[in-house]
Amino acid sequence: MTASSSAPADPVHALYVEHHGWLQHWLRRKLGNAFEASDIAHDTFVNVIVSGMAARIEQPRPFLVTVAKNLVIRHYRRRVLEQAYLDAVALLTEDLVPPPEERLIVLESLQAVDQVLDALAPKAREAFLLAHLEGLTYAAIAQRLGVSMTSVKRYLMQAHRQCFLLALA
Template sequence: MCAMAMDSSQSVHRLYLHHHRWLHDWLRRKLGDSFVADDLAQDTFVSIMAADKVQEIREPRPFLVTIARRLMAHRYRRQLLETSYLEMLAGLPEAMVPAPEARLMALEALQQIDRALDGLPPAVREAFLLAHLEGLSYAAIAERLQVSASSVKQYLTKANRQCLFALMVA
């Protein structure tokens, strides 16, 4: 292992030793669930390791909180997606309910799309959802978002391209 990778690994280890318990306690207070706090604390440190930016951290606790908040938001959105999907399925006649494997694949695709849309501006995400989930026209979306129809076209082009790219990479 090269010296730089060893130093980074040791830095993550020190960061973990000094701040994991504090981060877990902070998450537990925010979430009210020790098990979810365990998962999110681990995911926070995994994110730091994956980004390999531990050497750049100046204020560890605010940095950890920022990552943990982002992970909480992602988790919450995934739960909302799953709940919405399951509620939609519950409203279907039994003959139309997809098999468990198809439900899992659909849920995974929804989560991929959610991740793809994550970095886009709110208006672009909303235009995408209004077009694809509610089936609204450009004019109806423009009215709802209070923008021009050409802006809606640009939003949807951007969002569709982002989703297509994300699905191709996956």
Template structure:
């Protein structure tokens, strides 16, 4: 059905737009807290925003537990053992999640 297809596409575009707006708002709020001399020029801000959107899309395409393990490791600096406890999985599972996340990142970048 063409109408159902168009509705699905429109919903997807709307969700993407809201996610993009939320990410941009968070970035601009972070910039507002910086001293004037540390605020990047508009061209650089645009590049950073585009990169943030690409990273967000890359992370969003990962399965939930893989994304969570990756973020706990890379953002929170947690060790694999602590991530295993946090997620309630084995250390081997965390290692597999991280391999999957890194492999996915490399594939997307290529």
């Protein structure tokens, strides 16, 4: 008996060998871009490794597709956010355009805030955006969301707590 046949197989390695090619092909068909498909397939397996769940996955392909879809959504949201920022910078006069290092820091910060907001419950996220982007009062937010002002306060506390934790990180 060889050493490789007596030792238990690494579940991540087995999952990768068995499904990476399939996942990359699936992503390439969905995205129409081999480079993005390769990056997202790679990131999918990195997420599996970090999660420590490889040995417990019962349905590998549906699991991998779910992880990959979430990464695709995150990728496109990041791209939209980046383009919106670049469009805003393009409207600035040359003397107000921040240097590239500053733009990178702003983009990374925007992406981090976007992830924090995405993790919030929908009404908490909406309350935060209404308060900070539209400048609505608690009463106006409560009316718009169809909730009490106490709920609005609770939603905003949740959102502010997450933003504060992000600032500490």
